Amino acid sequence: MQRTANKLSADLSGWLLSAPIALVLAVFLLAPIAMIVIVSFWGATEYSIYPDFQFENYEFLLGSSVTYRVFLNTFKYAAATWAITLVVGFIVAYFLAFHVRSLKWQVALFLLCTIPFWTSNIIRMISWIPFLGRNGLANSLLLSTGVVDEPVEWLLFSDFSVILAFVHLYTLFMIVPIFNTMIRIDKSLIEAAVDAGASGLQTVWHVVIPLAKPGIMIGTIFVVTLVMGDFITVRFMSGSQSANMGRMIQNDIGLLQYPSASATAVILLVTVLLVIGILLRFVDIRSEL
Amino acid sequence: MTTIPRIRYSRRSVLKSGLAAAAATLPAPMVWSQAIKDVTLRQFGTGVSNLNEVAQKVKEDLGFTLQMTALDSDSVTQRAATQPNSFDIADIEYWICKKVWPTGNLQAMDTSKIENYDKIVGIFRDGKLTPDSVIAQGTAPHSVGFVDGPGGTEFVNEESGWMTLIPTIYNADTLGIRPDLINRPINNWSELLNPEFKGKASILDIASIGIMDMSMVVESLGEYTYPDKGNMTRDEIDLTLGIFTEAKQNGQFRAFWKTFDESVNLMASGEVVIQSMWSPAITAVRARGIPCVYQPLEEGYRSWGGGIGLSKSLSGIELDAAYEYINWYLSGWVGGFLMRQGYYSAVPETSKLFMTDDEWGFWFEGKPAQGDITNPFGQVMEQAGAVRDGGSFYERMGNVACWNAVMDENQYMVRKWNEFIAA
Known part of the structure; x- marks a missing residue:
């Protein structure tokens, strides 16, 4: 009798303990997503939306070749940004974790990495524009050193500038989690590898990378979701000439086409979730944290 | 109940002779x-x-x-x-x-x-x-x-x-150019797609305005004459955006702009030498000491x-x-304030009371400026001798080819516009 009561109250307290977060998630995450899904089936006139159950939004979206091109573009940006931020982030984190010996300097240098984050995202991005422009600093430098005879046009308003801005904005999101896992690698494992005759690269490949995998995966999730959901970087850095899914949604919202924007958002959400699902197949983050 | 004298006069108008007439x-x-x-x-x-x-x-x-x-x-x-x-x-x-x-x-x-x-x-x-x-x-x-x-x-x-709506402000828009980087007269809307300006042209990314600029270009190119530019059929929309999509893919455009500041920066930095533009943006470029002309074109203005x-x-x-x-x-104060920035007011005759004769002559009548023309914020916009691009109010507003519009096929146009941007 006593035992059942205990069990009951344990059950109850479990429910009660999880209630606040469940409530917050329900109100601020599930409800909005549910709304977006519902509205994606609604109809729209030029100035209003009306409840309906139609597939027109999805039909138009999935029936247009432009959507696929935009999708491809979105993935292209995500893949390129991911690859570059991974390499840069890994090297920086590796340097911080293994080459800088004193904790004081590790912290100091790590804070240095965050300095760009003291200004707004948009300002950091826009400051590239005068730098990369036809008459910008980069081109003046190239021209004056004789590397090129004519200003290089593809520096700005191109895929190059979009990816450059993404890398600049999001590398820290890769550094932090990788650094975090690396710093917790037991140094004696590295010593053991060296004692067993492994070269530097072999140590990195066979010891450090496998142990840093959860960090890499978390960084990957950050970067991929940030890039895939972005719209403003693509707009500014491509001079509005390229599109990704975020920009399609933004355009629709600007033109009061909420149902069509919702449909695009649903497709984007599903895609991002699929990508994350696949990523999580590679590494079980929970068990390795 | 109290009586509040509602109208106080700006320093400018008090100094101005003929105020009594204004007050009346x-x-x-x-x-x-x-x-x-x-x-x-x-x-x-x-x-x-x-x-x-x-x-x-x-x-x-x-x-x-x-x-x-x-x-x-x-x-x-x-x-x-x-x-x-x-x-x-x-x-x-x-x-x-x-x-x-x-x-x-x-x-x-x-x-x-x-x-x-x-x-x-x-x-x-x-x-x-x-x-x-x-x-x-x-x-x-x-x-x-x-x-x-x-x-x-x-x-x-x-x-x-x-x-x-009570009209407050209006203007006639055309293409802005950098005369110092083009070095030859520009007289037609078709120049926007001239391969000579490949990678140096821009158009605004606001569908309902951009499509009108495009239609001016298409007519100027002689590709098509619209029965009504402001109300295109689906085929006409496809045709118009088709021409521009091709140009975009050939690298005609450096960028598209959506806000006023973007258009100013594109022009001032020399990224773009010809683009759709708004009148005060031209002034903003000139205020930086960079030559920029609001080029009147043969086909007329988009207003x-x-x-x-x-x-x-x-x-x-x-x-x-x-x-x-x-x-x-x-009653005039706002009108004068706006007209001294290059817009027109709905009731020019009241605005005149809040402008100097020189300002009125320059902005409204298209006469050469007698002295420096300053904007309401005190910045010098034009030097003596300058004439407004396009001339007088009647020359500019009398030569309007089309108004910004919303079409019956607006939703279709918007979707096609999105595709154009993504193409």
Whole structure:
């Protein structure tokens, strides 16, 4: 009798303990997503939306070749940004974790990495524009050193500038989690590898990378979701000439086409979730944290 | 009850001789209850006319508070259509009015309460600038300027006494160019797609305005003549965007712009040498000491106009205050303020009272400037001898080929526009 009561109250307290977060998630995450899904089936006139159950939004979206091109573009940006931020982030984190010996300097240098984050995202991005422009600093430098005879046009308003801005904005999101896992690698494992005759690269490949995998995966999730959901970087850095899914949604919202924007958002959400699902197949983050 | 002298004069106009005449034409002071001072009117609109100076002057002259919110055209449309309780006064363009009016969020205004109604430029009343003017294509302001009654939802073609928007500001737009980087005369809209300017052209990324610029280019190229540029069929939309998509893929455009500042930066930095542009953007480029011309073109101008509309929810003393504000708006100070930036006001003759003869000559009559022309913020815009690009008011507004428009096939156009941007 006593035992059942205990069990009951344990059950109850479990429910009660999880209630606040469940409530917050329900109100601020599930409800909005549910709304977006519902509205994606609604109809729209030029100035209003009306409840309906139609597939027109999805039909138009999935029936247009432009959507696929935009999708491809979105993935292209995500893949390129991911690859570059991974390499840069890994090297920086590796340097911080293994080459800088004193904790004081590790912290100091790590804070240095965050300095760009003291200004707004948009300002950091826009400051590239005068730098990369036809008459910008980069081109003046190239021209004056004789590397090129004519200003290089593809520096700005191109895929190059979009990816450059993404890398600049999001590398820290890769550094932090990788650094975090690396710093917790037991140094004696590295010593053991060296004692067993492994070269530097072999140590990195066979010891450090496998142990840093959860960090890499978390960084990957950050970067991929940030890039895939972005719209403003693509707009500014491509001079509005390229599109990704975020920009399609933004355009629709600007033109009061909420149902069509919702449909695009649903497709984007599903895609991002699929990508994350696949990523999580590679590494079980929970068990390795 | 107290009597509050409502109109105070700016330093400029007090110094100006002939003030007595001005005073005589201004409305006589009215008796107001103290309550009007507590009124706050919330106005939102595009940045061009939503200026804090106007709000300040309203406080000085009329006593009540005007809160200004500046947004881009898309956001303005969105807000007017979806959040009727978030504003009292909507400062919107006429094509936006065509889109938003059917939502019933705005109320028509009784023209008998508008003191300077008779002096409003003909474009906004019967559509004609002068009696023998031809009405341009697109959403001409007078065609969405009147409804049949206070609660009317259908636009009517005659001056019914119930106005949807009180015109505040308008202009004739054309292409902006960098003469120093082009070095030859530009006379046609078709130059925008001239391969000579490959990678150095730009167009604005606001569908309903951009499509009109495109149609001017397409006609100028001789590719097609539209029966009505302001109301294209699906085939015409496909054709127009097809031509531009091809140009885009060939690298004709350096970038597209969506905000005023972007257009200024593109031009000033030399990234772009020819693009669709707005008049004050040209001035902003010139103010940096960079040559920039608002090039008049043979095919004419693409014109736009804005006005203020009243929210459905306005009533009682707020509504009275709103009428008071409108009457003040048309009484000249704002007009002069806007005209000295290169726009036109709905009642030029009252604006004239708030401008010097030289300013009036330069901005309105197209005469060479006698001395430095400064904008209302004190910046020197033009030196003596300069002539306004395109000339006088009648030369510019008389040569309008089309108005910014909303088409019947708007949704289709918007989707196609999205594809163009993504292409």
